Amino acid sequence: MSNLRFKALELLSQKDYRKENAVEVPAKLSSLFCENVFSEETMREYLTKEAFMSIQNAIKSGLKIQRDVADQIAVAMKDWSISKGATHYTHWFQPLTGSTAEKHDSFFTPFESDRAIDRFSGGMLIQQEPDASSFPNGGIRNTFEARGYTAWDPTSPAFIMGTTLCIPSIFISYTGETLDYKAPLLRALHAVDEAATDICRSYFDKNVTKVIPTLGWEQEYFLVDSALYQSRPDLVITGKTLLGHSPAKGQQLDDHYFGSIPTRVMNFMKELEIKSIQLGIPVTTRHNEVAPNQFELAPMFEEVNVAVDHNSLLMDLMARVAHKHHFHILFHEKPFAGVNGSGKHNNWSLATDTGENLLSPGKNPKKNLQFLTFFVNTLKAVHDYADLLRVSIASAGNDHRLGANEAPPAIISTFIGSQLFGVLEELEKVKDGKLSPEEKTDLKLNVVGKIPNILLDNTDRNRTSPFAFTGNKFEIRAVGSSANCAEVMTVMNAIAAKQFKTFKIEVDALVESGLKKDEAIFNVLREYIKDSKNIMFEGDGYSEEWAIEAAKRGLNNLKTTPEALSRELDPKFIALFEELGIYTHREMEARNEIKLEKYSTVIAIEARVIADIARNHIIPCALKYQNRLIENVKGLKEIFGDTEYQTLAKEQMSLIRDISGHVSIIKVEVENLLEAIENAKSKSNSREMAESFCEEVIPFFAKIRNSSDELEMMVDDELWPLTKYRELLFTR
Known part of the structure; x- marks a missing residue:
């Protein structure tokens, strides 16, 4: 028993390894909030009034910060962070790799042979220069064109991680193209703010000067013991198990969901919450999820840009804290076959600077009409750009979840509840043109006026809907757990901005033709x-x-990432992003190329890993056990002779044949798999390559896995090299 599996299991039995790292939680977690954040309160303490107002104007109105003021802010940031133990600073950014990136520079600056100071200037704060060619760029940059820039985003607060001051930043190429998730998101947020504010001020409330999109994400994840994780090459390299027979017990009894949280996991959660709160991440919810060893964490709603940064930061933080508790965290959408995978629901809404939620009804018909305006326009935006929304959640990992009875299907639809659907049907009956006084009264009292009471009872949810209205927000349920929220939020806010602009133009045209404002709004909403x-x-x-019904309605069912990405460069979508100034045509093409290349690379890595494990672990193990059986049969023959041994060795002979059959299948299919990989890599462009990996390479995974999993149930448990599902999923 010298393989990695048994070494890991032996380590688990050691008392020192499994000892509980108890975490002391302060009486008031609120006292820790933003302790390591250059927050508004901290700014007031460290900045001059001029510098404070400058950064607040940048955050709230997008005004530029002058260089001399930036110098003041930089000095204040440095002094504050050094007082908290920081020695370095970094521009913390989110390149198109799916993870965060940082290059640390020291405050330490020698200026004479034997003297040094701690230095941090406005220029250092505003801009850094990492190597742009080494990050995904989709052909925008040549390898020899290395220059790229990170630029400070003052709308997201700086924070301290360990001994480093982290400054949230955008990442662009030397020629100005965006190479990250944040820059397009900021542009989309600006677009939806302008469009929604215009509607509010024109039709509902002149006091509104800003509309803030909000996001509340729900992060699902698995925890696996570190030793067991290290014993599985597929988990280490791909983040998922490529082989493994289902355990006798999985999630059938529903006994893990919302169950008592194991002590070791609770200690991890406690420490994670403390560190999250210190970094300003307002985590409030924790619980067991459906699958064994699966959990969920969720914060309060925040402004979208900050919420996106906090989710990316949290994923990094979770991995660090998990390591301290001898866990490894899995964000892959489907790390284990046969049990639920993990998602990241994105709850989206719109708030005004006057304190209103635009997707929540009010106490009078005017406020309810405001709610209907933004509600119906959101539905129209999703209808018109459904495929683009599908593209925003596409990934190799998420392909395993969508439609797998654990996540919404790849068909984009909306759920609003039968009662609210009835309200829309009533609005649909509004006649074209002017309304009589009686019609106006009936509409406002009997239709619009009833919305608040309807929504009080409209609390049921549809977990099979990708885009569900849940009372005062829309829940985008199909986002994968490993995804950066920025991509789906960029699309959501962009399509909403486009639709709001179109609505305003159409309503204004009707008003100019002689209709009253409310009548014009009702007429346009009816058509939507x-x-x-x-x-x-x-x-x-x-x-x-x-x-079947969706196909009749003309809705696309884009089941795989290559299928979804084939729709991304639709001229309609390119026109949307160019009109709003979010992406250029070149940037769209580059991002599509990056996604296709990433998909192919992920599948190629998984294919080579499964081939390696099958050839170097599974087949040798099966043959070793088969040889034992052969020796057993030979022994029976020697003892009992030619006639009797055939009866006594019947089961052993059957096992020997079955093992040979499965070994033969694995060997042949691995060879076919490797040939399919080379064939896919020979394709002339990234789209054809991705399609080939999807259609010609992936099918071999199941064939190899089926035979391997059958062998797992035949071979002596003491010989099997891979840590089993029962050990990975039920080790607490």
């Missing part, structure tokens, strides 16, 4: 409801009947 009905679905999104 008619246009958007195809994506409204209240039933079971998992059912085959829905797939």
Whole structure:
């Protein structure tokens, strides 16, 4: 028993390894909030009034910070961070790799042979220069063109991680193209702010000067013991198990969901919460998820840009804290076959600087009409740009979840609840043109006026819907757990901004033709409801009947990432992003190329790992056990002779044949797999390559896995080299 699996299991039995790292939680977690953040309160303490007002104007109005003021802010940041133990600073950014990036520079600056100071200037704060060619760029930059820039984003607060001052930043190429997730997101947020504020001020409330999109994400994840994780080459390299027979018990009893949190996990959660709160991440919810060893964490709603930064920061923090508690954290959307995978629900809404939620009804018909305006326009935006929303959640990992009875299908639809659907049907009946006084009264009192009471009872949810209204927000349920929230939020806010602009133009045209403002709004909303009905679905999104019905409605079912990415460069989508100034045509093409290349690379890595494990672990193990059986049969023959041994060795002979059969299948299919990889890599462009990996390479995974998993149930447990599902999923 010298393989990695048993070494890991032996380590688990050692008392020192499994000892609980108890975490002391302060009486008031609130006392720790933003302790390591250059927050507004900290700014007031460290900045001059001029510098404080400058940075606040940059945050709230997008005004530029002058260089001399930036110098003041930099000195204040340095003094504060050094007082907290920082020795270095970094521009913390989110390149198109799926993780965060940072290059640390020291405050320490020698200026004479034997003297030094701690230095940090406005120029250092505003801009750094990492190597742009070494990050994904989709052909925008040549390898020899290395220059790229990170630029400070003052709308997201700086924070301290360990001994480093981290400054949230955007990342662009030398020629100005965006190479990250943050820059496009900021542009989309600006666009939706302008468009939504224009509607509010023109039709509902002149006091509104800013609309702030908000996001509340829910992060699902698995925890696996570190030793067991290290014993699985597939987990280490790909983040998922490529082989493994399902355990007798999985999630069938529903006994893990919302169950008592294991002590060791609770200690991890406690420390994670403390550090999160110190970094200003307002985590409030923790619980067991459906699958064994699966959990979820969620914060309060925040402004989208800050929420996105906090999610990226949290994922990094979770990995660090997990390591201290001898866990490894898995963010892969489907790390284990046969049990639920992990997602990251994105709850999106719109708030005004006057304190209102635009997706929540009010106490009078005017406020309810405001709610209907933003509600119906959001539905129309999703209807018109459903495929673009699907693209924003596409990844190799997420392909395993969508439609797998644990996540919404790849068909984009909306769930709003039967009662609210009834309200929209009533609005659809509004006649074209002017309304009589009686019609206006009936509409406002009997339709619009009833919305608040309707929503009080509209608390049921549809977990099979990719885009569900849940009372005062829309929940985008199909986002993968490893995804950066910025991509789906960029699309969501961009399509909303476009739709709000279109709505304003159409309503203003009707007002100019002589209609009253409310009548014009009702007339336009009526048409939008008619246009958007195809994506409204209240039933079971998992059912085959829905797939058939969706096809009849003209809704696309883009099941795989290559299928989804084939729609990304639709001229309609390019026109949307160019009009709003979010992406250029070149940037769109580059990002599409990056996604296709990443998909192919992920599948190629998984393919080579499964081939390696099958050839170097599974087949030798199976043959070793088969040889034992052969020796056993030979012994029986020697003892009992030619006639009797055949009866006595019947089961052993059957096992020997079965093992040979599965070994033969694995050997042949691995050879076919490797040939398919080379064939895929020979394709002339990234789209064809991704399609080849999807259609020609992936099918071999199941064939190899099926035979391997059958062997797992035949071979002596003491010989099997891979840590089993029962050990990975049920070790607390």
